[in-house]
Amino acid sequence: MKDSKPVIGVLALQGAYEKHAHALEAAGAQARLVKRPAELAGLDGLIIPGGESTTFLKHLERDGFFDLLKDFVRDTPTFGTCAGAILLATGVERPHQHSLGAIDMTVERNAYGRQIDSTILRGPTTLPGGDLEMVFIRAPRISHVGDQVEVLARREGAPVLVRQGHLLAATFHPELSVDPRVHRLFVDTVRAHTAPIARD
Ligand code: GLN
Numbered sequence: 219m220k221d222s223k224p225v226i227g228v229l230a231l232q233g234a235y236e237k238h239a240h241a242l243e244a245a246g247a248q249a250r251l252v253k254r255p256a257e258l259a260g261l262d263g264l265i266i267p268g269g270e271s272t273t274f275l276k277h278l279e280r281d282g283f284f285d286l287l288k289d290f291v292r293d294t295p296t297f298g299t300c301a302g303a304i305l306l307a308t309g310v311e312r313p314h315q316h317s318l319g320a321i322d323m324t325v326e327r328n329a330y331g332r333q334i335d336s337t338i339l340r341g342p343t344t345l346p347g348g349d350l351e352m353v354f355i356r357a358p359r360i361s362h363v364g365d366q367v368e369v370l371a372r373r374e375g376a377p378v379l380v381r382q383g384h385l386l387a388a389t390f391h392p393e394l395s396v397d398p399r400v401h402r403l404f405v406d407t408v409r410a411h412t413a414p415i416a417r418d
Pocket of ligand 1: 267268269270271272299300301302304327328355356357358
């Protein structure tokens, strides 16, 4: 089998997309910045980065981007970090807002303080290799997950890294840590998802 690099997009409407692109390349993928809906075509996976979820929603209102993205995440591996995790959730609270409704979880926005809450913690994870450094920036809290959601790391008991089939979400910013495990996990998820499709 030809071992080609999976092509993974990074939604580049705002937020820390360059760092995600570098982390993906380091984890063995080919990264592509996505600024327009047509650029979703042909991708093996996508990262929706952190930023401000309300701003993302505003950008996505244009050119049918939101609806296209909603269809995309149904079948294609997607990793949402922080604001990206908010967009992937089925339920968003404080305040309620529109989302892609892909991962069966409820999130509360800005749940760790009203103003700037930036914290770097080390916490246990089910990923091999010991504790994980987690950079939180005005992070949401995942207050509920459905039965199909696997919790891979927690902060004070609440899930902070979750997986549901081909979808991954983190309420922290793995692109701001040197630890490559979370991006590797996503690249592996993309590879596993695309593997059954025979390619010449
Ligand atoms: N507080 C932001 C929101 O509600 C998320 C912050 C982040 O992505 N770092 O969308």
